[in-house]
Amino acid sequence: MVKTLDKLTEYGVELTGYLHDASPEMPHRASRPAVIFCPGGGYEILSDREKDPPALEFFSRGYNVFILMYSLKERACGLHPLKELSAAVMTVREKAAVYHIDPKCVAVAGFSAGGHLAASLGVRWNSPELRAEMDTKNGLNRPDAMILCYPVITAGPWAHRPSIEWVSGSKTPCPLWDYFSLEKNVPADAAPAFIWHTVTDDGVPVENALLFASALRQAKVPFELHLFAGGPHGLSTCNEEVGSPNPESRKWVDLSLAWLNKQFGFKD
Numbered sequence: 001m002v003k004t005l006d007k008l009t010e011y012g013v014e015l016t017g018y019l020h021d022a023s024p025e026m027p028h029r030a031s032r033p034a035v036i037f038c039p040g041g042g043y044e045i046l047s048d049r050e051k052d053p054p055a056l057e058f059f060s061r062g063y064n065v066f067i068l069m070y071s072l073k074e075r076a077c078g079l080h081p082l083k084e085l086s087a088a089v090m091t092v093r094e095k096a097a098v099y100h101i102d103p104k105c106v107a108v109a110g111f112s113a114g115g116h117l118a119a120s121l122g123v124r125w126n127s128p129e130l131r132a133e134m135d136t137k138n139g140l141n142r143p144d145a146m147i148l149c150y151p152v153i154t155a156g157p158w159a160h161r162p163s164i165e166w167v168s169g170s171k172t173p174c175p176l177w178d179y180f181s182l183e184k185n186v187p188a189d190a191a192p193a194f195i196w197h198t199v200t201d202d203g204v205p206v207e208n209a210l211l212f213a214s215a216l217r218q219a220k221v222p223f224e225l226h227l228f229a230g231g232p233h234g235l236s237t238c239n240e241e242v243g244s245p246n247p248e249s250r251k252w253v254d255l256s257l258a259w260l261n262k263q264f265g266f267k268d
Helices: 007-011 052-059 080-094 113-124 128-133 161-168 175-179 207-219 251-264
Strands: 002-005 014-018 032-038 064-069 101-111 145-149 193-198 223-228
Touching: 007 080, 014 052, 032 052, 032 080, 032 113, 032 251, 052 064, 052 101, 052 251, 064 080, 080 101, 080 113, 080 128, 101 113, 101 251, 113 145, 113 161, 145 251, 161 175, 193 207, 193 251, 207 223, 223 251
Parallel strands: 032 064, 032 101, 101 145, 145 193, 193 223
Antiparallel strands: 002 014, 014 064
């Protein structure tokens, strides 16, 4: 079933779900884990290659999945996308019974700038700045896990500058650059993470993944990191469907699902 939710109309964004219907023939699937996907595109566009293709990979393995069409360009400035993803996580949990979701098994996933957004919520879900902007309902917005695909992480020397500039609203360093330089802001209660990147990524340097993994390690937050030797930026599902076949990097799909299944105690 495909369902467009309307709970996020207050933010002017769309959350679309691919949902498994409950079936009396499968009582062991009365509730399922969920993943909310954030496509990449530098906070300037939302890549079609990073919407349905990865979402359907996870749907086919038993997950209920959602795609968040978050704010872009001038509307992305500040905490707008972060508030939207925060609201999406809360919406999924609040509607868990309706959509047959286990509210204790809600992950966020993102690609490139979408990975930055997913990681931002994973580490900033309880930040004073976010709580000042919205009611996070005592942590109902905290994701239980995050899957980060060649993510933008830092506003430092290895930054993907266009992403940082759009989300901060500034082309020069400012307080939001520090806020969104996520390797500087990893608390002990950050969400566990699965991260993958290619060493030869020519868009978002692999140092973004390395910096974040190091910060997670220092904060003693569980994570799994996979680096693949070759491949450009924006591989998505690394197959013919998205026009970027890469058999080696393609392994991220199975690896991330195995990791997430273990996190959630789910057997696909």
